[in-house]
Amino acid sequence: MDGLLTVNNVWMMICTALVFFMHLGFAFLEIGLTRQKNTINILFKNLFIITAGLLLYCLLGFNLMYPGEFNGFFGFAGFGLNSPLVDGSLDLTYNEGYTYWTDFLFQGMFAATAATIVSGAVAERIKLNSFMIFVVLYIGLVYPIAGSWKWGGGFLDEMGFYDFAGSTLVHSVGGWAALVAIWLLGPRIGKFKDGKIGAFPGHSMPFATAGVIILWLGWFGFNGGSVLSADPELTSLTLVTTCLAAAAGGVSSFIFSSLRYKNYDITMFLNGILGGLVGITAGADQMSPTDAILIGAIAGVIIVFGVALIDKIRLDDPVGAVAVHLICGIWGTLAVGIFGNLAGFDQFLTQLIGVACYAAICIAGSFLIFYILKITLGIRVSAKEETEGLDIHEHGMDAYPDFGIKQH
Amino acid sequence: MDGLLTVNNVWMMICTALVFFMHLGFAFLEIGLTRQKNTINILFKNLFIITAGLLLYCLLGFNLMYPGEFNGFFGFAGFGLNSPLVDGSLDLTYNEGYTYWTDFLFQGMFAATAATIVSGAVAERIKLNSFMIFVVLYIGLVYPIAGSWKWGGGFLDEMGFYDFAGSTLVHSVGGWAALVAIWLLGPRIGKFKDGKIGAFPGHSMPFATAGVIILWLGWFGFNGGSVLSADPELTSLTLVTTCLAAAAGGVSSFIFSSLRYKNYDITMFLNGILGGLVGITAGADQMSPTDAILIGAIAGVIIVFGVALIDKIRLDDPVGAVAVHLICGIWGTLAVGIFGNLAGFDQFLTQLIGVACYAAICIAGSFLIFYILKITLGIRVSAKEETEGLDIHEHGMDAYPDFGIKQH
Amino acid sequence: MDGLLTVNNVWMMICTALVFFMHLGFAFLEIGLTRQKNTINILFKNLFIITAGLLLYCLLGFNLMYPGEFNGFFGFAGFGLNSPLVDGSLDLTYNEGYTYWTDFLFQGMFAATAATIVSGAVAERIKLNSFMIFVVLYIGLVYPIAGSWKWGGGFLDEMGFYDFAGSTLVHSVGGWAALVAIWLLGPRIGKFKDGKIGAFPGHSMPFATAGVIILWLGWFGFNGGSVLSADPELTSLTLVTTCLAAAAGGVSSFIFSSLRYKNYDITMFLNGILGGLVGITAGADQMSPTDAILIGAIAGVIIVFGVALIDKIRLDDPVGAVAVHLICGIWGTLAVGIFGNLAGFDQFLTQLIGVACYAAICIAGSFLIFYILKITLGIRVSAKEETEGLDIHEHGMDAYPDFGIKQH
Structure with missing residues (x-):
């Protein structure tokens, strides 16, 4: 047995476990930032994403994302694992860094997270059936094909595009x-009314905070494992x-x-x-500590503007997923051309x-x-269902049946 | 220092930590699926199991379970650790896979989980004192003696019985x-009344869901560490x-x-x-991915029937512990004779x-x-205590004193 | 690449992640043991501690605590990381046990925990601004300078003082x-009134319990990583x-x-x-299992007396931080002179x-x-703010806006 493969593989398995654990982080964050009447629905979506996501990645995703030799745009190495x-x-x-099994599982855990991001944004009003179909198609097809362009060795990889762990x-x-x-x-009903932005405070700040701390912990594996x-x-x-x-x-x-x-807003x-x-x-392995602090600090400012911007263009994103994952994802990807070892105008253009x-x-x-x-x-529940909550309509249950609830 | 022992031991220590963490998973799952008025009682039981369980395993369990050379049915290598x-x-x-200390701790974490399974089933009506005595005797004596039959090298091990990680x-x-x-x-009072099955919804679906995700995470260590x-x-x-x-x-x-x-039931x-x-x-190291998917899928169906069956025979298992741990445990053990590397009629009989x-x-x-x-x-609390909740009677406290509670 | 460095470094990175995760443990424990009206405030403090703490440790703490050659009392190797x-x-x-980066991050995670301990004790009445200034000064200056005396190779290290992982x-x-x-x-208002000790039960026993289990898990890294x-x-x-x-x-x-x-008190x-x-x-690497059980058992008794003592001298410590961290910290430090490999009168004196x-x-x-x-x-919020809760005054939010709340 090769000792170095063993230790590399141990590290990768731990990182896999940590990325898996991010699903609890996402679940906590999403329920924390939304109303209690839709809690079960969100948890259910998250359970579906991680379970169906893994099965799909086993069935076809892994072989779509890493097809081996291919034309750089689309390749498929066959159904199932080989x-x-x-x-x-x-x-x-x-591979000197991990076994085939570890490779599959680590990448499979990543696949599921992409869909989870969507889950938060569409919370409190999407039809569960339609969302599940979306997950199957998006994780099963779009995510791995898009991924193959870079991580599978496709045309963007050839071109020098850099995305270390997936900004x-x-x-x-x-x-x-x-x-x-x-x-x-x-x-959501009532979010934008008479030119005003309605307040829909999340129902549990402890869950939201726990979610973020768990996500941070998971990022030790998400980025740390991306060293491979x-x-x-x-x-x-x-x-x-x-x-x-x-x-x-x-x-x-x-x-x-x-x-x-003029407020200490914990959600910010x-x-x-x-x-x-x-x-x-996108560049965690290419930055100095100072670079990292600058990239993070700028991302923090982007969040404040980004959340306000989404509101301003009358889009309703209950958890701030677009600001966090899309806008900061773009920022991080471009930052590889601005800071760190790869910085340069050509790299910046390639990143663009x-x-x-x-x-x-992804838009298409x-x-x-x-x-x-x-x-x-249809993708949206009825107004009655939205008002009364998805939990009772789609799941026949309350998330917290023993507690007195304030209706609003 | 031997590098390979070091990495093996690191992996086993991490798996130990993950199995330890399962106790939070069990605790969350159990309180999530029961009523808020018994929450402290359940948490208390779980704290007792993990603490007393470790001490008992140190005092005698480890040496009962792994007595060294013995008659295959019962052996004891003495009190304390040697x-x-x-x-x-x-x-x-x-051992090339771990040190003596790691061996003890990993096995000690396993011991405690067996008692936790019981905790969920008896929730909301058992006397705490009696339950604690049960834990001491069952973890201290029954679990390790039974364990010695296979993992301690006893007669079932000789016979070729296979149970990788403990189905x-x-x-x-x-x-x-x-x-x-x-x-x-x-x-529980009211569970079976006038031929109907009473609904006792759990008080927190977020805790129940978090419990399962944490348990899944813990299983990385439970099964991954069982490679030893x-x-x-x-x-x-x-x-x-x-x-x-x-x-x-x-x-x-x-x-x-x-x-x-016709319902998306999150507890299912x-x-x-x-x-x-x-x-x-029981066979996690002997199966192909396809085998694993089949075994899991069948277990999923078993759960639906199993939970209904327990209700039908008028047993009250608040968290579904019998269906999950007993019936699927038997299923997994038999599956070793049906799927994977060891499949065969002889093996199936040995598994039986x-x-x-x-x-x-265990029954005896x-x-x-x-x-x-x-x-x-006595093993059961009074009707008054059961109705008003074990928290206030056994612990003098409410689990959530700041919240308005709906009595039911 | 050196295999042994690789495995050592993997272990240290995992321990770093576990110590980081303790911050969720502290957060859960503190909110669990306090009233819901101050929940966001506590979570906010904890987020500030871990984020600002890491940045400060990067800016100056690491180089204050490990200044290299110095006079044994105070040294500084310059701003930033080198x-x-x-x-x-x-x-x-x-170092054969870890890289420079791992060293910084592991120690940085430790730094933040010291401030978190304070957070619990001052909960429910401290001004957030003042607390944040305290954190910056105490983590930025006092903690690392004090730490340099032993772990940085200062005068207490020279003298033979032993503190393995930081009792x-x-x-x-x-x-x-x-x-x-x-x-x-x-x-807090109402805690000591007319010679009686007011009861301020914490608002969530599940969070408090989860906090302790997470902290225990984190201690695998806190002590396990201190082997370096x-x-x-x-x-x-x-x-x-x-x-x-x-x-x-x-x-x-x-x-x-x-x-x-005469009560099964879960907080005890x-x-x-x-x-x-x-x-x-303080001596986790120097004790036998029996020593460890004795040290722990005595600490358990100390807790019961310690909590009563703090009440008796009319100090208000909502989470028992002084009993747990100060009194048991002293006990553990002295225990190195009483139990285990280093026991002896001279060692005991040195520990004293x-x-x-x-x-x-620290007092100074x-x-x-x-x-x-x-x-x-000022360090204390107004009586009105304290009574109505810090969440609504400092953060403009409720932690649980969907739930009916009992005022008390």
């Missing part, structure tokens, strides 16, 4: 679909840049929003941390091209799926 | 005791089969229960995931014999303990 | 400041002593408090576990001297900061 064998045992020379490949891919979805879906080995220098640098960007994002978002709104602090994390993700290509496939893909769903099954 | 020393230092040749040795051992306990204890080294091929395969079975269990349980009950989704996890546990032996010792052991407790101290 | 390079790459001979350097450093703060701050390598013998022994002390602390606190108060169980953990921390030195710098430092804040900005 573990490389040597004399009946797993070929341990597959674009994961977060923007989710973010674009979130943007398209909330545009097609329309705002336990290389001591790169993994540890990556954790440092990741944590510093998160910290800077939170502090800058908190300071900037409290100057602007939370989204600032996430913005910092999304922002550093990459962003545009992902915009194209998600629009096609949601639009067809909209004119067939 | 760390193997060479010149005053720990003997690092003890039987942990989950069924807990499940049989849960079955005996709820039979002796009787249903960081062997890259086996550990990574095990994580893949574990996660695919969980995913398949959840999806199949959700689909099957929504076809049957949750228990389906757990059923898939319990089902794969193993299941029967564990049924015998738990019956003896609970029956004696029933006719002496 | 990663050691060889030909433009990180010097991997920096004194982290827990007492936080505990002394907590003590000073609650003395200057005064009790993945040495199989020492790391695994450390995890065993840590877990046994936690278990013994919980059980002894539970038994002792139920004998004394929880604080007993924490007391055991804090108690073992160390405790006294830390008392001096925290008094100076809080006193100046008190006479300038």
